[in-house]
Amino acid sequence: MRLDRYLAECGYGTRGEVKRIIGKGQVEKGGRIATDPGAHVLPGEPVSVMGREAVRKGPVYLAMNKPPGYVSATEDRGHPTVVSLLDQGEYGHCGLFPAGRLDLDVTGLLLLTNDGPFAHRLTSPRKAVPKTYVADLSERLGQAGAEALPRGLTLGDGHQTAPAMVWEMGGRRVALRLTEGKYHQVKRMFAAVGNNVERLVRVGVGGLWLNLGGLRAEFGPAGEASWGLGGAALDLGDMAIGTYRDIGTAGMEAALDG
Numbered sequence: 001m002r003l004d005r006y007l008a009e010c011g012y013g014t015r016g017e018v019k020r021i022i023g024k025g026q027v028e029k030g031g032r033i034a035t036d037p038g039a040h041v042l043p044g045e046p047v048s049v050m051g052r053e054a055v056r057k058g059p060v061y062l063a064m065n066k067p068p069g070y071v072s073a074t075e076d077r078g079h080p081t082v083v084s085l086l087d088q089g090e091y092g093h094c095g096l097f098p099a100g101r102l103d104l105d106v107t108g109l110l111l112l113t114n115d116g117p118f119a120h121r122l123t124s125p126r127k128a129v130p131k132t133y134v135a136d137l138s139e140r141l142g143q144a145g146a147e148a149l150p151r152g153l154t155l156g157d158g159h160q161t162a163p164a165m166v167w168e169m170g171g172r173r174v175a176l177r178l179t180e181g182k183y184h185q186v187k188r189m190f191a192a193v194g195n196n197v198e199r200l201v202r203v204g205v206g207g208l209w210l211n212l213g214g215l216r217a218e219f220g221p222a223g224e225a226s227w228g229l230g231g232a233a234l235d236l237g238d239m240a241i242g243t244y245r246d247i248g249t250a251g252m253e254a255a256l257d258g
């Protein structure tokens with residue numbers, strides 16, 4: 001394989017960007033500084049960039065319990081990004097980005113990947129992969145809200161929401177499962193029924209599920225059954241906030257299996 005393509009597949013950027021790195025003399029191939037982007041990398045031949053071994057990685061799928069105060073982006077001027085939480089030695093050159101986004105204050109399940117088509121499927125409105133949230137509201141949901149959310153309602157900007165599943169978990173805590181992901185959608189849906197989200201956590205993406213603080217037990221068996229959270233779901237357990245783990249292709253498939 002050509003050196004420029006090899007480095008691009010290691011996550012060092014586009015072929016053009018990789019050529020610039022080679023031009024700066026930062027790449028070694030077989031123990032010597034490489035100057036030719038078209039040179040062939042032989043099987044097993046060591047390649048390094050600025051002294052660090054360049055390893056070709058396949059697609060990577062990480063599940064993170066996003067902490068508050070982190071932006072779901074690869075770069076930001078004002079706040080730290082979720083990507084900055086990753087071990088740079090292990091993932092710094094994989095080209096990972098968040099597949100979808102959670103607001104700055106929102107916590108819970110966020111997937112990071114370098115698989116563009118997967119991210120597209122996960123977030124595309126046409127694929128309608130369900131996302132499950134647990135919201136602590138300022139008021140009890142009440143009957144009007146409990147009826148309006150499953151029916152679909154009109155947001156402030158005129159958008160008509162698709163029907164959502166609602167599960168009242170007791171007190172002011174409500175779970176909501178949606179198949180759309182418009183800007184601030186959950187907060188705006190509760191605002192449309194005269195309520196306010198005080199705390200929002202995403203607990204499920206497709207068939208992937210975070211069981212934060214044993215939250216799943218709050219659904220009870222009836223809730224689990226009606227939400228399809230039983231057998232088929234891949235339970236990531238109670239991941240500490242700010243941590244992440246590699247979920248591999250099995251996790252990727254579970255996320256798309258809603």
Ligand code: URA
Pocket residue numbers: 101102103104106183184185186187188200
């Ligand atoms: N809905 C919101 O309002 N915020 C999020 O981060 C996700 C869904």
